[in-house]
Amino acid sequence: MTKGEAVDYVKVCSTFGPGFFYIPGSDTCLKIGGEIRADYRVFGGDSGYRISPTRVALTSAGFDRNDDRSAFNTQARIWFDARTQTEWGLLRSYFQINADSHPISHQGRDSVYNGNTFSIDKAFIQFGGLTAGYAHSFFGFYDNDYGDTIWAPYYAESSTANLLAYTAQFDGGFRATLSIEDGRDHRVNNPYGTAYTSVIIGGAEDVTIGSLQGGQQVPDIVAQLRYDQDWGALAVQGALHQNRTGSTWTVSSGGDTQDIPLASYNKWGYAIGATALIKLPFVDGGHFIVEGQYANGATEYLGANNTFFGTAPADLYLSSLFGSGSYDTGKGWSIVAELGGNITPVLNANLVGSYIGMKSDNWLGFVDYQIKEYTIAGNLTYTITKGLTAAAEVAYTHGEWDYSAPGAKYSPSASAWQGGIRLKRTF
Template sequence: MTMKSLLLGAAAGIAAIGAAQAADLPMTKGEAVEYVKVCSTFGPGFFYIPGSDTCLKIGGEVRAYYRLFGGDNFSRNDNRSAFNAEGRIWFDARTQTDYGLLRSYFQINAQSHPISAQGRDNVTSSNTFSIDKAFIQFGGLTAGYAHSFFGFYDNDYGDTIYAPYYNEANTVNLLAYTAQFGGGFSATLSIEDGRDHRVNGTVITGTAAAQGGQQVPDAVGQLRYDADWGAVAVQAAGHQFRTAESVGAHSNKYGWAAGGSLAIKIPAIDSGHFVVEGQYADGALDYLGAGNTWIAQSDYFVSHGGAGPLDGGKGWSITAELGGNITPVLNANLVGSYIDTKYDGIFSSGSDGQIKEFTVAGNLTYTIVKGLKVSAEVAYTHGTVDGATIVSGPFADQDKYSTWQSGIRILRSF
């Protein structure tokens, strides 16, 4: 017998012994693998959280901004150009229950060196993190930090890149219930934190009163009708304003606001739409979007140069937008907005103060590939102050101002 035959025989024997021992071992199944399943109930992007019947969607954006500013009274301390970046991420969890949809939504934004509306922030570095939304919905109930139910333009449209517009644009702490009546009709009653609806500060001649603590939250109501052709809504709000302890003449008053919104779809244009929203307010200037103006305003003043009673500001504002897709990859929007606010008898002479401002903006957005867009926008703002002059800021000692801004935004969504 040769050496080769001995080796082959030994190998065959070892293999036979191994096979016999393996046959005596108990049979076991592999661990079950739970794969992530697509949830198509709520649209694309949702998946089932393993081990549950809850569908989750995770999304986000990265935005890069490049802006230029010009107009009246820019000094060496002001920025004529400014760059910043922003990251957004959100989580949308939904569960269909026997009592209706249970949903929770959370979004957080992070910015590197945020740019103010006027671009005048000359700080060299500053990173911020902020909660954009955090709310729970169950059936018709909405609870948490969500967009105010006064109006719908800012929440449903608001298609400017940088430019301001003047209407309710705040995310607020609220508790709301929306009843659906069928046929597109709905009604919402929302109790909202009045501190989120304040407008503080003034840069016109007069004595702005310090805000007191909140006693009564804001009450907001809206009636809305949605149809194939668009949507229409009417809304109203009540708002308390009261002086702080430091103000000698203690006062407690209530303001209000009312408005209407209309959106019309344009079938001849892909995603074509025309939207207009207007409102009037007395003692509740946040609902006009007064906090978005280029010069700071206040809910109220102590009239007659600080010697008289508390008097809330009043006025009206309107915003309109026309937009749609020019081509499958090119979107265009034109937005115009105007605000007119008045303060009665705020000066020692008893005269009134009035601020008027308008902004016109146009932008184009080009989709390079799915999920990647680049936008360009130009905006012009002009304002006047009647019966007073601006006492601080870049427009001090003036009664009018004009500014413009332009820029590019690169956006990656996922």
């Protein structure tokens, strides 16, 4: 280096809060953060692994020696948050990737045996009111802003979707968002257990059924109106979701596969919901939030894919196998409520309760199917030192199903609980 040569040093950027620094040679501020999560869990009740309600109804079987009763996983997260203040407003890009050593679903089911997985959690661009990329759906805000269970399921919109959205800010705390979202990220398909399908389709073994949905033609349209004040927030939201049949329906049984031609069908499903947040000023970080929604032909917005026992009516199903066939849509409602806050400066507590109810009528022309499920969960998080926490959670889930057909009725139920601890280092 010669005398007088300029040197770029990393400089702190205080404009956007702690942790940001200027990328040398630019006016862009960058924050790099991450987490390591070490999870240790146990399961009990009717199944510690995952139970099909049809299996309970037809064989009266609970868990067996093939079901996991404990499960461990370590997850690493890293994120990059780059921001530049422009004459047109804030330009921001955000990227987060997660890596799991042995991923586990909320039921305790191993997603991958003896293998690691990497997944994109978020990847989006924001410019003024525009959001483009892979971001949380703009239907509701409970899951994105709160959702403070550790593993326990709750029933609300929780999907990350490819989207293009614009948010307009108004005086008085109002803001409105219109979002175009990939409908393939909001589908619910193949809801019926193998055992029950086998009974309906001639008692065959190992029956699997494909999705009726065809290729996407029109993306989902999501809108939200939100009102924020010092005391909390209110929001109402809605979504439109296209259900469109494909050319064939694939049914496999005993190793044989048959493609059944489908009649052309196109119907818009919808979901509507509301959220209310009340901040509790007498507790640090104290809050009570409730979010509820109703859907017809768009059950993913209910949190249908989050059900503990893994069953939910599909958005689109056959309501008749006769003639050219006819179709209908699954429907239902869900609600989630959370009460939480910091008991002491180093001890946080949350209590979450959630319920979902869904149904499909005349599946295959003669089967009525209903599901009801609720979960209650409580957790405590203790801050050992800055950046290091230890958390414990206990949750109970109960599910009920009702399969009704001429001359046959199955009404199984199942309950399960899970508990565990998480050590988390944030940096």
